[in-house]
Structure formats: structure tokens, C-alpha cells
Amino acid sequence: MQSTDGSPPGVVVILGTGGTIAGTAANAASHVGYQAGVLGADALVAAVPALQGWPLEAETLARLDSCDMDHATWVRLADRAAFHLARPEVAGVVVTHGTDTLEETAYFLHRTVAPAKPLVLTAAMRPATALSPDGPQNLFDAVTVARAPGARGVLAVLGGVVHAGASLRKLHGYRVDAFGSGDEGPVALVEDGQVRTLRGWPAAPAHAAATRLGDAATWPVVDIVTSHAGARAASVDALVAAGARGLVIAGTGNGSVHAELSGAARRAQSAGVCVWRASRCLLGGVVGAPADALPSAGTLTPVQARVELLLELIAASR
Numbered sequence: 097m098q099s100t101d102g103s104p105p106g107v108v109v110i111l112g113t114g115g116t117i118a119g120t121a122a123n124a125a126s127h128v129g130y131q132a133g134v135l136g137a138d139a140l141v142a143a144v145p146a147l148q149g150w151p152l153e154a155e156t157l158a159r160l161d162s163c164d165m166d167h168a169t170w171v172r173l174a175d176r177a178a179f180h181l182a183r184p185e186v187a188g189v190v191v192t193h194g195t196d197t198l199e200e201t202a203y204f205l206h207r208t209v210a211p212a213k214p215l216v217l218t219a220a221m222r223p224a225t226a227l228s229p230d231g232p233q234n235l236f237d238a239v240t241v242a243r244a245p246g247a248r249g250v251l252a253v254l255g256g257v258v259h260a261g262a263s264l265r266k267l268h269g270y271r272v273d274a275f276g277s278g279d280e281g282p283v284a285l286v287e288d289g290q291v292r293t294l295r296g297w298p299a300a301p302a303h304a305a306a307t308r309l310g311d312a313a314t315w316p317v318v319d320i321v322t323s324h325a326g327a328r329a330a331s332v333d334a335l336v337a338a339g340a341r342g343l344v345i346a347g348t349g350n351g352s353v354h355a356e357l358s359g360a361a362r363r364a365q366s367a368g369v370c371v372w373r374a375s376r377c378l379l380g381g382v383v384g385a386p387a388d389a390l391p392s393a394g395t396l397t398p399v400q401a402r403v404e405l406l407l408e409l410i411a412a413s414r
């Protein structure tokens with residue numbers, strides 16, 4: 097394949113981290129009874145005949161079920177992606193990942209790598225051994241986006257839809273059509289190998305902490321507490337006692353917080369813990385900020401707010 101100006105296409109580096117896209121099941125009809133993260137990145141590429149002959153490199157960084165994603169893997173992934181993106185011959189990087197924490201990893205990379213080239217995450221809801229796996233098409237589409245002229249930023253490609261990494265949300269636990277872009281809407285579509293843009297490619301500066309992440313084992317602890325009927329102050333108190341330096345409360349509606357948790361949150365603040373409130377609603381975030389309310393995470397989802405608060409605390413601690 098040639099780029100639009102006829103020059104040789106750039107290399108795309110595929111970084112494998114595991115997930116259902118790399119999962120295998122004993123029974124091809126099973127979409128739930130499988131082991132995630134079995135196959136390496138080479139095997140995922142080999143399963144897509146349409147990619148053969150393209151200038152690709154594949155590297156397996158991890159074989160995780162992404163529900164077990166950890167901060168050390170995030171740092172390795174960000175470092176490796178940044179390394180390859182800085183190579184002049186590389187057009188873009190594709191990360192294969194589990195769907196369960198895809199939006200968290202996407203947001204972390206968005207705030208720490210903030211690339212001027214495409215850094216494209218992809219995943220699958222069905223294991224590689226399924227009768228009709230979604231991984232091979234998603235990988236093909238992700239590589240297509242990584243080579244698309246003008247594409248940039250952290251993106252996620254699933255089901256032919258290109259989401260900005262910072263807008264990505266997992267909306268369904270089983271169906272192939274599992275992701276959305278929230279109120280932002282998708283960035284582009286991939287149709288038969290062609291990328292059709294719908295809005296501008298995402299661009300944002302990296303967080304100040306990005307250059308001083310250091311050893312993830314030294315990062316301040318930031319946890320999430322959900323506000324719900326019958327919420328107990330003890331859940332906040334226990335996390336503070338266990339060393340939390342930051343808390344995100346996933347509030348109800350427009351970020352409202354149960355009185356029990358509010359009281360405990362005030363105690364936590366007095367002890368120097370940084371507490372933010374987000375919304376547990378799928379869309380909309382938190383609008384406005386009453387004077388007496390806890391600091392708002394705005395449009396960030398609770399898991400995104402946790403990453404943002406983590407980076408704030410890392411920056412403040414270095």
C-alpha cells in the first residue's frame with residue numbers, strides 16, 4: 097500500500113498487552129469461557145491475511161486480562177509507545193488490549209504520551225478462537241488508522257468506529273458493539289479500508305507529570321468510592337486509613353454525594369487527602385460547582401478522574 101503522496105508507507109508497530117483479542121477458548125461457540133491474553137502480538141498479525149506484506153513490527157509487552165491492568169504496565173506501555181513513535185520511519189503505533197480497562201489505559205496514554213502521530217488502541221469482545229471473532233477486523237482497521245495521513249493522538253478503533261481515547265467508554269459487557277464516545281461522538285469511521293473523518297483528530301498537551309512518572313510503586317494511592325443508597329462513611333475512612341492520598345467519589349446524578357460519604361470526605365480533606373467528585377452516570381459528567389461541594393471532575397468519568405488525580409498528585413510529589 098502506498099501513502100497518498102506515493103511515498104513508501106511508514107512502519108506500524110503493534111504492541112500486544114493481552115485481552116480477549118488475544119484470548120483462546122476450548123469451544124469456538126464460547127464467548128465467555130476463555131482465557132484472555134494467551135496469544136502474542138505476532139500471532140494476532142498472522143491471523144489477518146490482509147496485513148501480510150505490510151511494514152509491521154510486533155512486540156508482546158504483556159499477556160494480561162485487562163481487569164488486572166496495573167500501573168507498572170502502563171508506564172512500560174507509555175515508554176515503549178513513545179520510543180517507537182519517535183522513530184522517523186514509524187507512522188503510528190497500535191496497542192492490542194483487553195476491553196475491560198481500555199478506556200482507562202486510553203486516558204492514561206492520552207495524558208502521558210499525547211502523541212503527534214497516531215497511537216491507536218484496539219481490542220475485541222470475542223476471543224480469537226470464536227466462530228466469528230471481531231479481533232482481526234479491528235486490528236486491520238486499527239493499522240489502517242495508524243497509517244492514515246493526518247491521523248494523530250490517542251485513538252481507539254472498534255467495530256469500524258474511531259473514538260478519541262479521552263472520550264472512550266465501554267457501554268456493554270457482552271455485545272460486539274460495546275463502545276461509545278460519550279457526548280463527543282466518534283472522530284472517524286473505517287469503511288472498507290478507508291478512513292472517513294467526522295471531526296478533528298484529538299490533540300492535547302501531556303500532563304506535567306508525564307516526564308516524571310518514575311517508579312509506579314512510589315505513586316500515591318488514589319481510590320474510587322461509589323455513592324449509593326445506604327453508603328457508609330466507613331468505606332472512605334478505611335481507604336484513608338489504608339494510605340489513600342486521593343479519592344474520587346463516583347457520585348449520583350450530577351455528582352451528588354451521600355451525606356455519610358460527604359462527612360467522611362471532609363474528614364479526609366482535613367487529613368490532607370485530595371477528594372474529587374465525578375458522576376456515576378454514563379454520560380454528562382458533572383455540570384457546575386456549588387460553593388459547598390467537593391471539587392468537581394467535570395466531564396471526566398470516575399476512572400478517568402482517578403487517572404487525572406493520580407497525575408496531579410505525582411506532579412505535586414516530584
Ligand code: SIN
Binds near residue numbers: 115132161162222
Ligand atoms: C480483558 O479486558 O482483558 C478481557 C475482556 C475483553 O478483552 O473483552
